[in-house]
Amino acid sequence: MVSGTGLTIATAEVDCQALRHNFQIIQALARNSEVLAIIKAHAYGHGLLEVAKTLESFAYGFGVSRLSEAVTLREAGIQKPILLLEGVYSADELLIVSVDRLSIVIHCEEQLQDIEQVNLPQPIDVWMKLDTGMHRLGFRHEQQDRVYQRLSQSKNIKQPINLISHFSRADEADGKPTEQQLSAFNEFTKDKPGLKSFAASAGILKWPQSYYNMIRPGIILYGISPIDGIIGETFGIKPVMTLKSCLIAVRQHKKGEPIGYGGTWVSDRDTRIGVIAFGYGDGYPRSARSGTPVLVNGREVALAGRVSMDMICVDLGPEATDKIGDEVILWGKQLPIERVASHSGLSAYELITRLTSRIKYTYIN
Numbered sequence: 281m282v283s284g285t286g287l288t289i290a291t292a293e294v295d296c297q298a299l300r301h302n303f304q305i306i307q308a309l310a311r312n313s314e315v316l317a318i319i320k321a322h323a324y325g326h327g328l329l330e331v332a333k334t335l336e337s338f339a340y341g342f343g344v345s346r347l348s349e350a351v352t353l354r355e356a357g358i359q360k361p362i363l364l365l366e367g368v369y370s371a372d373e374l375l376i377v378s379v380d381r382l383s384i385v386i387h388c389e390e391q392l393q394d395i396e397q398v399n400l401p402q403p404i405d406v407w408m409k410l411d412t413g414m415h416r417l418g419f420r421h422e423q424q425d426r427v428y429q430r431l432s433q434s435k436n437i438k439q440p441i442n443l444i445s446h447f448s449r450a451d452e453a454d455g456k457p458t459e460q461q462l463s464a465f466n467e468f469t470k471d472k473p474g475l476k477s478f479a480a481s482a483g484i485l486k487w488p489q490s491y492y493n494m495i496r497p498g499i500i501l502y503g504i505s506p507i508d509g510i511i512g513e514t515f516g517i518k519p520v521m522t523l524k525s526c527l528i529a530v531r532q533h534k535k536g537e538p539i540g541y542g543g544t545w546v547s548d549r550d551t552r553i554g555v556i557a558f559g560y561g562d563g564y565p566r567s568a569r570s571g572t573p574v575l576v577n578g579r580e581v582a583l584a585g586r587v588s589m590d591m592i593c594v595d596l597g598p599e600a601t602d603k604i605g606d607e608v609i610l611w612g613k614q615l616p617i618e619r620v621a622s623h624s625g626l627s628a629y630e631l632i633t634r635l636t637s638r639i640k641y642t643y644i645n
C-alpha cells in the first residue's frame with residue numbers, strides 16, 4: 281500500500297506556459313487587435329488570479345461577468361482594464377466601478393438611467409452593447425441612435441463610447457446569421473469614433489472580419505475548441521488544464537458481472553477493473569457514458585458503469601498490471617476534454633466550469 285500523502289487525488293494541473301502559448305497564437309491571428317482575455321467563472325475553472333497574473337503583461341485587459349470577480353482582481357493588484365461583460369446589476373455598484381476604474385457594458389435602458397442619475401468621483405469607460413441578432417442582451421436597432429446620444433451626453437461617461445456585440449452562431453457551418461450580425465454592426469458603428477469589439481473564440485477562429493479593435497477570447501485561451509467535433513489542437517492551441525487522480529483499487533472482475541449503481545455495464549470477459557478517486561462530486565459529468573476515455577498510466581481505457589459521487593470505474597483489461605496509486609488523467613494533455621464532453625452529451629464549456637471546491641490546483645511553468 282502506498283502512503284496517503286503522496287497520492288494525487290482530484291488535482292487540476294494548470295500549465296501557465298500553455299496558457300501563454302495559446303495567447304500568442306490568438307494574438308498572431310489578430311495582429312492588429314487588442315486582446316481582452318476572458319477570465320469569468322474562475323477563469324473557466326483554471327483559477328482567476330493565477331490566470332490573470334500569467335497573462336497580465338500580454339493582455340490589453342480582462343473580461344469578467346461579476347463585480348466580485350473584478351474587485352478580486354483589483355484587490356490583488358491587477359492594474360489593467362477590466363470589463364464587466366454584463367455591466368452592473370444595480371445602481372449602487374456604479375460607485376465601486378468608478379472608484380476601481382472598471383469598464384462596463386451598458387445593455388439596457390435601466391442601466392442607462394442609473395448612470396445618468398448617479399454622482400460619481402470619476403467618469404466610467406462604457407461599452408454600448410448592440411443586439412445584432414443574439415437577442416439576449418443589447419439595444420435593438422431602433423433604440424441605438426437615441427441611446428448613443430444619451431450616452432454621449434452623460435458627464436458620468438468617458439468619451440467616446442465604445443461599441444460591442446456578440447455572435448450567436450459563429451461556431452456553425454452556416455455563415456448567414458453571422459454575416460447578418462456583422463452587417464448590422466457595421467451599419468451602426470462605421471462612423472463612430474470609439475473602440476469596437478465583436479469576436480469571442482469562434483469568431484476569432486472563423487471570422488477575421490470580426491476582429492475590429494479588440495477581440496475577446498475565452499475558451500481558446502484554455503486550449504479548448506469552441507466548435508463541435510473539432511479539438512483545440514487543430515488550431516495549434518494546447519490544453520492548459522490536466523485533470524488528474526489515481527487508482528484507489530484494482531479488482532479482479534468476472535465475465536457477466538455488472539459494475540456500480542444500476543448495473544448498467546456488464547463485462548463480456550474476465551478482466552481487471554480500476555477504481556478511480558474522482559466522481560461527480562469533483563466535477564466529472566454523471567452523464568459520461570460507459571466507454572468514455574480515461575488515461576491510466578498513459579494508456580487509454582474505457583469508463584465502465586455509472587459515475588458515482590466520489591469514484592468512477594474503468595476496464596483496465598485482463599493483462600493489466602496497474603496498481604493502487606497509479607496516475608490517472610481525466611482530461612488534458614493526451615486526452616482532449618472535447619472527447620469527454622462528447623461522450624457525456626455536454627459542451628466542453630460546461631465541463632470546464634463545473635469543477636467543485638474539492639479540486640486541488642497546482643500551477644506549473
Ligand SMILES: *Cc1c(COP(=O)(O)O)cnc(C)c1O
Pocket residue numbers: 318320365446479480481482496497498499500506
Ligand atoms: C464569455 C464571453 C466571451 C468569451 O467567449 P468564448 O466563446 O469562451 O471565447 C466573450 N464575450 C462575451 C460577452 C462573453 O460573455
